[in-house]
Amino acid sequence: MKLAALWRHPIKSHGREALTEVTLSPGQTMPWDRRWAVAHEAAKIDGDGWAHCANFSRAAKEPSLMAITATSDEAENRVTLRHPDLAPLRFDPDNEAQAFLDWIRPLMSEGRAQPARLVRAPGRGMTDSDFPSISLLNRASHDAVASHLGREDLSMERWRGNLHIEGAEAWEEFSWLGRSLRIGEAILDIRERITRCMATTANPATGERDADTLGALRDGFGHQEFGVYAVVRQGGTLRRGDTVEVL
Template sequence: MIRLAHICRHPIKAHGREDLASVLLSAGACLPFDRHWAVAHEAAKLEAGWNPCANFTRGAKAPALMAITAALEEDSLTVTLRHPERPDLRFRPDDPADLPGFLDWVRPLCPPERAQPARIVSAGRGMTDSEFPSVAVLSLASLRDLSAKMGQDLSIHRWRGNLWLEHLPAWGEFSLIGRELRIGDAVLRVEERITRCRATMADPDTGRIDGDTLTALAENYGHRDFGVYATVLHGGRIALNDTVELR
């Protein structure tokens, strides 16, 4: 029986992840507070609302960011960031007075030859990499299969997903496109595959590149896809170990 094994969110896009025990999903929305903020770099060309990832500081260009963990205090919209090479930082992304401290904290993690982080932005929806509000659904069996092919244990946090499913056949998530998943009180529809970038090559414990995931995907499976995007059709609470019903 397929079950929900992990729930993860990333309050600031590419700047930290946190594990959750449960969450309340809403129809047509991303996982609450997932990619609620994003860090625009100095060369960003932003429009109102959602913007593509090229405008933001991210792990594909700054792998050290992959080692950040986060903790969001929802009532005060305060985030605590942790990294093995930096002191802990507690700040409010929406507070302009806190921006200089954040930029000083994150700058050493960004390659100096790249466009540097400049400001924190938000939109009416999560700044996911999909053009539609999405929830990223991934399979632990697929992760184990790829890990075996690469000869190394790959952390779930390389992939920055939201919902991890156990007992789904390896790569069976791709066959779910167009189908619905009932998890807890929520219903999601699987929309499309997720094509991966260089961020997945970095160890999320150290922020250092240590595995060529993209080549491994291409050579073993003929693509660079891992996981699927889903949309929330009916909102409701989901929790760890919930049964996943396929429709």
């Protein structure tokens, strides 16, 4: 098995970014993955720290967000966002949040809680899991879902994972629960399956809902899960093309 792709999402649900390598630290999320999240005006957040995804603007409720791509400049603490219907935006999320809120507003539906502020969880990313996680996806499982839907063009990016693995059997990743993987210099402990939501029904190129991924999972495979969450036990650098070994 090999590591086929690496992705991170600097602002939760607001842009994906491809990487060629990354260095992981024990017990931490991928650097700059879900570093910020967009709290909406109905959020119930008490202070800083991790919070449930229901407090944030997200693609499960607003599919147009799926079409955002991102590029990060860590040295300058800036993120550049692009969407097919908007001009690019380059900004500092810690100091120029209003520029982002103004930029994203045209994509938001009326009658829904609007984006209000950018927040962070000190020391970790704002992942959907309540523990700092890295998400792993199996390309063969994706191909199985695409085949069930009759959609050869189904993009794997709609699952919004961190690490894409190729060379495994379809759904083999579920057998890794309680075991560990060595990828490059790092060792990851596989913790739990990822339950999926409506975000995956949206096309990451257009931001339009165009595939019943949840129905495909339920009807074709008897569950609503895709991918697994892992915890970094041993840190180190991962590079695209690295061998993946089950320990």
